Amino acid sequence: MRYELYYWPSIQGRGEYVRLALEEAGAAYVDVARRSGGMDAMMRLMGSERVKQPPFAPPFLKAGKQIIAQTANILLYLGGRHGLAPASEAGRLWAHQLQLTVTDFVAEVHDTHHPIATDLYYEDQRTAARQRAHYFRKSRIPKYLGYFETVLERNGGRYLIGGRLTYPDLSMFQIVEGLRYAFPKAMKRAEKKVPLLVGLRDRVAERPRIAAYLTSKRRIAFNEDGIFRRYPSLDG
């Protein structure tokens, strides 16, 4: 079976956590909306009254007839099927718990440039964005990264869970990459306190399938339409 991933075609966004898992798994998948006519197909599916279990928003994954939405939920599904999650139920809940904390963090990253409304342009909410980004850099980056550093430390330092890679490790790579892109100054300071996390980022980047993906055309570059945006006035 070939998976169909549905996500906005020009950004990494929330879809990227799924792409990284599919790539590491070596799974066959189509990034539907990036194909000719794919955006229409995605919008049609989202609007269709025949879909009994509609997604609220992309990303969603089609696996045969099943449609699975919500990033962390897709990873819960894929993790168990592709050796990217612990085998035990308790281990899977722990992996998922970490992923849901990633979800929370990603929403906060988004809101640094959209603190008032997703309906408005960034340019129309710059004042609030500067304020929110200030507290984000000062409190939230250290708090979240410090938390994941602690989890790594208590597990021996190499991976978040057990003795091998699981899907939340892949998300850690994306979080570090994204923060480096969006908040280069703040991140330079923050990284000094999370050496294990930086080491994990490097370990993920070196995995053969991830390394191949990152240099392929399948990896979309960071840009100012995505979640991690480089707006110099939000860094410092």
Next chain:
Amino acid sequence: MRYELYYWPSIQGRGEYVRLALEEAGAAYVDVARRSGGMDAMMRLMGSERVKQPPFAPPFLKAGKQIIAQTANILLYLGGRHGLAPASEAGRLWAHQLQLTVTDFVAEVHDTHHPIATDLYYEDQRTAARQRAHYFRKSRIPKYLGYFETVLERNGGRYLIGGRLTYPDLSMFQIVEGLRYAFPKAMKRAEKKVPLLVGLRDRVAERPRIAAYLTSKRRIAFNEDGIFRRYPSLDG
């Protein structure tokens, strides 16, 4: 086994989605932080270096030696054990997907009064709060409630999933109650477009265990320290 729920003792907050599930299940549980000395116990557990899998934040549930955090993750765990989730894997992923959409919505509710920083008081971010709440009332309430109404409609109108109550239905009750408390004017308008959701709210409220819970001391009243806060300047 008696569950131990750990959550802030004076608010419904995110803990309430778990409390509703425990109550409907008739499960034995202690709301730890509401007992004498319980807050200390919660803070000690969160700070303990001996906890190998620490929660990022409350709520978390202790089930024997296992600690499970993240509201939706706790419900994923409880749902399967107490007949509050579909039996099939596909059904459980769908229930969880809906719950994760509830999670997103609840975070947006929170940010109507804290659009800049959780570190600051509401009083110090009132201007941004008024702006965010405006778009929240105008766009986000209709979008989220409309989505859940559609899901109900495509499932026949009585429950979100299948022919009986599952844990996301309990969360729908809380969402309607919370919006009625925090945004009475906006909600009065919004409810006209989501009759099935209002019907589901009533159906949940009438369930014997939920009805008993709601009139008990275990149900904390809504207040201005929680997620749903009644600030008249944010309604309209």
